[in-house]
Amino acid sequence: MKGQQTTVRILLADDDEDDCMLAREALAESQLSSELCVVKDGEELLDYLYHRGEYANPDIYPRPNLILLDLNMPKKDGREALKEIKNDPKLRQIPVIVLTTSKAEEDISRTYYLGANSFIIKPMNFPSLVKMMQSIGNYWLEIVELPL
Incomplete structure (x- = not known):
């Protein structure tokens, strides 16, 4: 990522509106050069990634550089969505x-088995959430090189 692009696209899949709002605010507070898009369940996440339905236009809904995934969502939960993402050579x-x-422990083991890159327990307060977003940003957006 370093030097390749200035804004990182993060796709957050979470059905809790309060968590999404806090994540958006924490990301802004962390001063990462990022663009956050939010989807509310696993089906919508896959629609976004496959450019289906309202997400059909890849210019408006470009491929994310990073996905933040909640496990417990309606329609299709995070485990099912993760399995589909990691089984698709394009994703x-x-x-x-x-x-x-x-x-x-079962969720931790299962998600790593399915191909998750990290497992993070949501912080319980806003300052911790900001610190976590900064850590995610520092590691995933500044230290490692991500594919385009």
């Missing part, structure tokens, strides 16, 4: 960070 290179309230 599997997109890093997926599971961002959830679950602390269950």
